[in-house]
Amino acid sequence: MCYFEQTRWNCGYWKWGNFRQQCNKEYRTGETCGLKLVYSTNYQQGNCKLCDQIQKKCRRITKMQTDIARWQQEGNRTATIEKTERDIHDITAQVNEIMAQHNERQMKVT
Known part of the structure; x- marks a missing residue:
């Protein structure tokens, strides 16, 4: 359950962004547990x-x-x-x- 940024467009299309925060399950520095959660969503105007x-x-x-x-x-x-x-x-x-x-x-x- 590591946290990532997310980018979302008006049409509903989205993509994962940069890694932001490590969860409690993963103790190794720089590693992720594999489960992605949204840290914050950046809304983009226009088309994807x-x-x-x-x-x-x-x-x-x-x-x-x-x-x-x-x-x-x-x-x-x-x-x-x-x-x-x-x-x-x-x-x-x-x-x-x-x-x-x-x-x-x-x-x-x-």
Whole structure:
């Protein structure tokens, strides 16, 4: 039951911070018992790093979709459209993976 700082963002994502206080169960200097308790919580304004990554990828997907719509009107770009659609599929899979990580961390109880 050693105490650590915690950082928490508005979206609910959190991470452990620096070691702050040793518990009574651990007698060796510099060692921790393995059980983490919150010493203090630092609230951060704005988005966490995962939310930032999700937003960037969503903006990229939106740009690709507008490009595809423009290319379809122009015509004669079938290979480019197919490649961009594959890229959109890959990026969407990455977004889903990041969102799963984010939701998993939000559901963990500190």
